[in-house]
Amino acid sequence: MGSDGGAAELVRGAVQALDESDITVTLVGDETEIREALGSHQPDSRIRIVHAAQIVTMDDSPMDAIRKKKDSSMIRAFDLFKGGEVDAVVSAGNSGAVMASAVKFMGRLQGIQRPAIAGVFPTLKNPVIMADVGANVDCRATHLYQFAIMASAFSKIMFDIKNPRVGLLSIGAEGGKGNALVKKTHGLLEKSRLNFIGNVEGCDTFKGDVDVIVCDGFVGNVCLKLTEGLAESVLTMLREEISKTFKAKVGYFLARHAFGTFKKRVDYAEYGGAPLLGLNGTAIICHGRSSSTAIKNALFVADELSAHRVNDHILDMLSAVDHSEEMD
C-alpha cells in the first residue's frame, strides 16, 4: 500500500505474474482498493487478499513502522511469512522499513553479519549484480566479503552462472588501489574460494565481464541512482536533439522500434526488485514507482530464490569458506 502509486499498479503486476506462471499470490492491504484493482480477477485458489488497515508511508521511520503500524500491509505481509503462510515478501514501500521488518520477522542467516541489498544492472552481455546497494552505509571488510558470498549465490541461481566472477569496486585495477576499506577487502577476497577477479572500476560495470560487483552500501546506492539518472537524462537529451529537425524526427519514427527494444534492455523494471540477501527468508525490495512489469518480475525473482533455496547456498558457501580459513 505504501508505494508511490498505491495498490493498483502492484495488483496489475500480480495478475500478470499469475497469467505467466503457476505461482500463488497473497495481496496484503486495503481490501476494497485491492478488489477494485483486481476487476474481473477476483480471489481464487491462486490469489488471496489479506486485509490491512494501516499504511507505512515513505516518511515513517523503520522503528515507527514496526512499533506503531502492526496492522499495515508491510508488517502484515511479514507476519504471514512468520506464520508460514507465504514463502517470500515483495514490497514497493519504504525500503528502510522493509529492511528493518525483514530482519525482525525473518531473522539473519546464521553467520551473516549484515544483510545486503543486491541490485541488478544491465550490461552489454549478462546482467551484473552489485551488492550492497543501500542496506549498509558504513561497512567493515568482513561485511563486503560476505556481500560477495551472498551475491555469488544469487548470481548462480538467478542467471545460472556456475562460478560467478567477483570484482571489487575500486578506482584502479591494481590491488593496492582504493580506500582503506577496499584494500582490506581485497586481501580477504584474494584468500577466499570465490572466483575473485580483482578490482573493477566504475567503467567496467556495464561491459559484462564481471558477474558480481562488491562495494559498501553508500557507494552502491550512489551508483544505482546515478545509473538511473544518467539513463533517463541521456534519453531526454537525445530526444531534445531529435526534436530539433523534421528529418531527425522522421528518422526517429523509422528507428522507434529499436529505441523501444533499447529502452527495455536498460529498463530496471526488467530485472524486478532488489533482493535483501542474508535472511532466513526471501524479501524483495522494489522501487516506490515500480511498474506492473517490475512487480511481476520481482514476484518471479522471489519465486526463483525461494524455490532454489538461495539461503542454503549462502550457508554452504559460508561454511566452505570458514573451513578453508581454518586450514590456512
Added chain:
Amino acid sequence: MGSDGGAAELVRGAVQALDESDITVTLVGDETEIREALGSHQPDSRIRIVHAAQIVTMDDSPMDAIRKKKDSSMIRAFDLFKGGEVDAVVSAGNSGAVMASAVKFMGRLQGIQRPAIAGVFPTLKNPVIMADVGANVDCRATHLYQFAIMASAFSKIMFDIKNPRVGLLSIGAEGGKGNALVKKTHGLLEKSRLNFIGNVEGCDTFKGDVDVIVCDGFVGNVCLKLTEGLAESVLTMLREEISKTFKAKVGYFLARHAFGTFKKRVDYAEYGGAPLLGLNGTAIICHGRSSSTAIKNALFVADELSAHRVNDHILDMLSAVDHSEEMD
C-alpha cells in the same frame, strides 16, 4: 609524453588552441617527436619547445616520477612553472604523478588541507562540478568542506555562476541520511556561508539543478568512471538495436546529425581536463586518451583559471568562512 597516444594528439590540441585564442603554449617533451607533430607550425613567439628526454609512464609510482625522472616532460613542465616561465601546467600523463608533482612544485594554498580534482559533468542544463573525483580516497569532513569552497570558486569563474548551489552527495535527500562522513559534513556545510542546498542523490547529478556536488575522492572517481562507461555502453546498445533492421538503419541515417550533436553534448572532451584545485598554481589533469579537442579545451580552462585568479578567490572564501566561524 606519457599520455596513451603519445605527443602527436596533444600537439594537435595545442595548435588548435593557438588558432582559436591568443594564449602562448610551451610544449615539453621529446623535441624531435614534437617538431614532427607540429608539421608546418614550427616554434614562434607563441609556441615554444622545451626538450625532455624521459617519460613518466602510467606504471611509474608518483615518488619514482619525482625522484628518478627529473628530465621527464612532466617534471620539466612543473620546473618551468616553478621558474616562472609558464602560468599553468596541463598533462595527460599518469594522474597520480601529476598530483604529486603539482603539490611538490606548486605547493598547497595556505589553509587548504587537501587539494582536490574537480570533474565536470554534462547535465540537462549547465554542467555540474563534482569534487573530489580521485585525489583523496579517505577523507574527513573538513576536507569535503574545503572541496565545496574550491569547487564553488571554480564554478564562479568557469561558468560565471554568482552563487553556486552546493549539494552533498548522499543516498537520501534528508540531512540525517548518509554515511558517518556525509552526516558530519552536512553539519559543516549547513553552518557555512556557501549556498548549500542540502543532500543530493546520484540521480540528481544530471538534472542540472545543482552547480557543485561534494563527495570523497573514492565515491567521485567511481561516479566519473561509471558515467563514462554507461554513456559508452548506452550508445553501443543503441547502435546494436539500430543495426538489426533496415528501417531502423535508414532512420538512424536521417537522425544522425542529432546523434552527433548529442554525442558532443555528453562528451567529456568538451569540458577539457579536470583541474587540481587548492594549489599555488594551476594544474589540469587530462584523460590519458584525450582527443586534441579535450587538450585544446583543457588549455582554455588553464588559461581561464589562471587569468581570473581562481586561487585568490579560494583564499578569500576560506578567510571569509574562518572569519564567520570566529564570530559564531
